[in-house]
Amino acid sequence: MNSIYHQKLWLRFYHPETPAELEVPLISLPEAFDMAVSHWKKRTALIFHGRKISYLELKDQVDRLACALTDLGIKKGDTVAILMLNSPQYFIAYYGAMKTGAKLTLVSPMYVSSEIRHQLTDSEAQHLICQNIFYDAVEKSGVSLKNIILTDIGDYLPRLKRAMGKSVVGAVYQKMALPSPQIFQREGIYNLKEVIEKHPPNPPSISWNPMEDVATLQYTGGTTSLPKAAILTHYNYIANEAQFFAFGAHLVVEGEYTAVAYMPFYHAAGQLNITSGIIRGATMVVTATTDLEDLLNAVEDYKADIFVGAPTIYEFLKDYEKTNIVNWKRMKYVLSGADALLQDTALGFERRTGVKICQGYGMSEAVAVTHFNPIHRIKAGSFGVPVPSVKSAILFPEKDEYMEVGQIGEIAVQSPSVMKGYWKAEEANQKKFCRIGDDVWMRTGDLGRMDEEGYFYFYDRLRDMIKYKGHAVFATEVEDVIKDHPGVKEVGVVGVKDQVAGELVKAVVVLKGDARGKISEEDIQRYCKGRLADFKIPKIVAFRGEIPKTDVGKISRRELREETA
Numbered sequence: 001m002n003s004i005y006h007q008k009l010w011l012r013f014y015h016p017e018t019p020a021e022l023e024v025p026l027i028s029l030p031e032a033f034d035m036a037v038s039h040w041k042k043r044t045a046l047i048f049h050g051r052k053i054s055y056l057e058l059k060d061q062v063d064r065l066a067c068a069l070t071d072l073g074i075k076k077g078d079t080v081a082i083l084m085l086n087s088p089q090y091f092i093a094y095y096g097a098m099k100t101g102a103k104l105t106l107v108s109p110m111y112v113s114s115e116i117r118h119q120l121t122d123s124e125a126q127h128l129i130c131q132n133i134f135y136d137a138v139e140k141s142g143v144s145l146k147n148i149i150l151t152d153i154g155d156y157l158p159r160l161k162r163a164m165g166k167s168v169v170g171a172v173y174q175k176m177a178l179p180s181p182q183i184f185q186r187e188g189i190y191n192l193k194e195v196i197e198k199h200p201p202n203p204p205s206i207s208w209n210p211m212e213d214v215a216t217l218q219y220t221g222g223t224t225s226l227p228k229a230a231i232l233t234h235y236n237y238i239a240n241e242a243q244f245f246a247f248g249a250h251l252v253v254e255g256e257y258t259a260v261a262y263m264p265f266y267h268a269a270g271q272l273n274i275t276s277g278i279i280r281g282a283t284m285v286v287t288a289t290t291d292l293e294d295l296l297n298a299v300e301d302y303k304a305d306i307f308v309g310a311p312t313i314y315e316f317l318k319d320y321e322k323t324n325i326v327n328w329k330r331m332k333y334v335l336s337g338a339d340a341l342l343q344d345t346a347l348g349f350e351r352r353t354g355v356k357i358c359q360g361y362g363m364s365e366a367v368a369v370t371h372f373n374p375i376h377r378i379k380a381g382s383f384g385v386p387v388p389s390v391k392s393a394i395l396f397p398e399k400d401e402y403m404e405v406g407q408i409g410e411i412a413v414q415s416p417s418v419m420k421g422y423w424k425a426e427e428a429n430q431k432k433f434c435r436i437g438d439d440v441w442m443r444t445g446d447l448g449r450m451d452e453e454g455y456f457y458f459y460d461r462l463r464d465m466i467k468y469k470g471h472a473v474f475a476t477e478v479e480d481v482i483k484d485h486p487g488v489k490e491v492g493v494v495g496v497k498d499q500v501a502g503e504l505v506k507a508v509v510v511l512k513g514d515a516r517g518k519i520s521e522e523d524i525q526r527y528c529k530g531r532l533a534d535f536k537i538p539k540i541v542a543f544r545g546e547i548p549k550t551d552v553g554k555i556s557r558r559e560l561r562e563e564t565a
Helices: 009-013 029-039 055-071 088-098 113-123 132-141 165-169 181-185 192-198 234-248 268-279 292-301 311-317 343-353 426-432 475-483 521-528 557-564
Strands: 044-048 051-054 079-083 103-106 127-131 147-151 189-191 214-219 229-233 258-261 283-286 306-309 333-336 358-361 391-395 409-414 433-436 439-450 456-461 466-468 471-473 488-498 502-511 540-543
Touching: 029 055, 029 088, 029 234, 029 268, 044 055, 044 088, 051 055, 055 088, 055 192, 079 088, 079 113, 088 103, 088 127, 088 192, 088 268, 088 283, 103 113, 113 132, 113 214, 127 132, 132 147, 147 192, 181 189, 189 192, 214 234, 229 234, 234 268, 258 268, 258 292, 268 283, 268 306, 306 311, 311 343, 343 475, 391 439, 426 433, 426 439, 456 475, 466 488, 466 502, 471 475, 475 488, 475 502, 475 521, 488 557, 521 540
Parallel strands: 044 283, 079 103, 079 127, 103 214, 127 147, 147 189, 258 283, 258 306, 306 333, 333 358, 502 540
Antiparallel strands: 044 051, 214 229, 391 409, 409 439, 433 439, 439 456, 466 471, 488 502
């Protein structure tokens, strides 16, 4: 059954050098890593607060760790968890563990003990590579592990900066307690630096089946419910890396560009630094800092060609007086992902820097990226067009049929990067995938539309759509309007159960400092009048000091709903 979506209207806006389809090589991530090292042995792979690590040095560390992990009994099919901030150790742990044939599960450093317990238990992880500042939270989780390998953030800093240690990662982490040095006397607890030094660079020989071998159990963000793990194969990762690079290949040359690795590596978008960045021979400027000036200095000092950030970082940068210490116009492109980019944020950043943010879209269930704006034709408000070898469509949320161009429905995708399914969640898998004619689509759970040129737009999470007396209200639409109020710093909108209306629109508002105590619920409602249809205007307005967010800065509507329940 053909539809307007099968015509791929978006292809006419591809750059002439961008292919419509890609041939994905049948190799594993460790094999791709080794190929990259063979091409760029002496090139700098990583820069960490001034410390430079070449591709050859990185491979030596990776291979020694793989040998050590094999000696600890880790083998193909095991699950190894990584709990770290962005650092060289993350690259080493990522590829070192994969070279044993193990699958990875990447844990957020922002997680508390109960969340750590859920992920380690659900993923069946028996082994953990962890920065020492997070050991206390792991111990309090009560999870029994065979092996825990600890590392210090300062181990890969330049010698003169090692004494600073935790200070490079911000005030939040400086307050965390370090375990006693006697911890290494316990059975099953090791020091990463020591196990690497004690083992030769002789990784095990692994027989790979990239189409079937699982690379990661990538847990979803959990903005609307408890995180589930997407089962992602090596083929999924290699495919998505190829898609991401092909879409911007006309802008950078392999082995000749520099990117800032700022997005957290446990996140799907952040992993592109570890996969595509390394596979394509980039120099990755790795940073774990939360200090904007330090970040901007790193971008400018190393003349980064690419900067990728979540919308929250651009929201800060648009109002930050030192943002222009970076010559943003020199960069090849500035990308936004991980959440919807508000127009106010995009325009504010452009006014300050003279550069348009290139918005993309993706999800953990498809590794990272499925759509991007062509850099030569960025459309305001759109997250762009499908990248090579991706088909996308808008489906009716409640039935397996295509919607017409311009109608709002559920975004669906086909891609070689799409997961095998959710881990231990057969019921969720049945709802996630659907067949229309000969096409199998993965439903994203996001509401959006496609315009007549094949560009796609995000409206809301399907679960976040509010039904008021039969009318559909999109939380993001209401948030966009209220966010424009000069006294509002940020806002989150959810539906509140109501016997008569079904759901009432509730806005949780954080006011700017000079507006606190001066703006009322009625002021917000009056501001919405004429900017929103009456049924979309919040019936409840609550003021808070802050809004709960996920660890990549997304509004956690799940927590807002739980507060209301």
